[in-house]
Amino acid sequence: MSDRFSKVGAAIARLLPLLIFLASLGAWEAIVRLEHIPAYILPAPSLIAKTLVADWRVLSASLLVTLKTTFEALFAAALGGFALAILFAQWKWVERSFFPFAVTLQVTPVVAIAPLLLVYMQPHSAVLVCAFLVAFFPILSNTTLGLASADHNLIDLFDLYGASRWRQLLLLRLPSALPYFLAGLRIGGGLALIGAIVAEIAAGSAGQGSGLAFRIVESAYRLNIPRMFAALFLISVTGICIFVFFTALSRLLLREWHESERTRDS
């Protein structure tokens, strides 16, 4: 009897996040209907869903633009951050010389850089560079940390058997850095999306951008609030998908050996 209860309890516990999410949507819908809140102030979830379907042609085109920017920027940031981290690890003077630049770029808010970039570049390139800049640093600093975190006794062992620096990099430092690199990708993925959105908003008035953030700005001007929410919804879903993807990738690559992906008994 108690066993059956505990099974039902476990099922409810598993569904709890979903139930709470659905309950909040229901409450939102109910408040909008009962209070007769006009759609141009707060649209009900059902209207947002309808808008999503009705405006899908426009929205999907914008989604594609934002996705493309995000992934191009993330790809470049991953490649650049990884390569620079390796240079940092192999030659300390490179790290000393270039790290201040990387830090300066990181601590300067991307919103402040975007208008400047728009002066020098085409809106599309400027958006791409903004997204790249915010995604680049966490990947660089995480990978640098990972490459430096190789076990010192193992480094001694490599020295004892006369391994070259590149051999040490390949067989010891890179595998040691993999969990850090993946964590950097997970952070960088989310930031690339944020960078793309921020830059699109900054570029919005330039009129050539047509990503999701541009749709939000445009819909605001036209007081098309349901479409604003629909675009917002797509941005959130994109962010969640990026996070879930990199979490799964990390689990897939590390579950065999790294402590972070171990499942514990209790």
Add this chain to the structure above:
Amino acid sequence: MPEPSTGFARQSAASGATGLLLKLRHIGKTFPNDVVALRDFNLDLQAGEFLTLLGPSGCGKSTVLRLIAGLSKPSSGALAWGGNEDVQERPTIGFVFQDPTLTPWSNVFDNVWLPLRLRNVGRRQAAPRIDEVLELVGLSAFAKARPRELSGGMRMRVSIARALVVRPSLLLMDEPFAALDEITRFKLNDDLVRLKQELAMTVVFVTHSIFESVYLSTRIAVFGERPGRVAATISIDSSLRRDGDFRTSVAYAERCREVSQALTGAIEGAPAP
């Protein structure tokens, strides 16, 4: 690279001969933070002996081991291999650290392969030798296991197998069993005694356990406080059988007392007899 099946035997014939293997003379070692680890340090290492460096923490035992391995250079003085100052070439060395220091991403087989891999021996070519050393440490059944699936004692066995796979004539061990429970430590002590005899290696072993040093060694170098120096050397009759009976024998207890007194004397700075 010797043939897999005959390598150890051939080597035991080569290093079975006694004689001076290494002479450390007037060695000084000062670290970048100005800590003087060794000052005018002298030590002879005979081929075929089991020498234990015994002393308190931070007395420079590990520094001596790292100098012998070539992982660290002396600030002054020199190492003379075979007693000859001109000979700079080291014999084949195996090194076992205090922690197993395995690579968690590779399995036991690949961990043991690592030293050979660094010497450009392919996996298939190395396989017979890896199987051989895994057999020696009793881990043949665990070649495919990852380090995290093994107990602390088994991980240390993998680490020992990794040191043995290069067929060292000199095995250096830096407090390898310090982190293990006593039952496991006794078992690994017995294994080490057996391996030392089977493979006819010279062993330099660092520990701060008097009991372990007496059980394992043919000679014990007792260190005083930093800067490290050998305050006393005590020979343990190599003809004594090292087994469970020895551990509870009067001779063992007397040796332990002798070493203990020498250690106390060394730490208190009393001049060595």
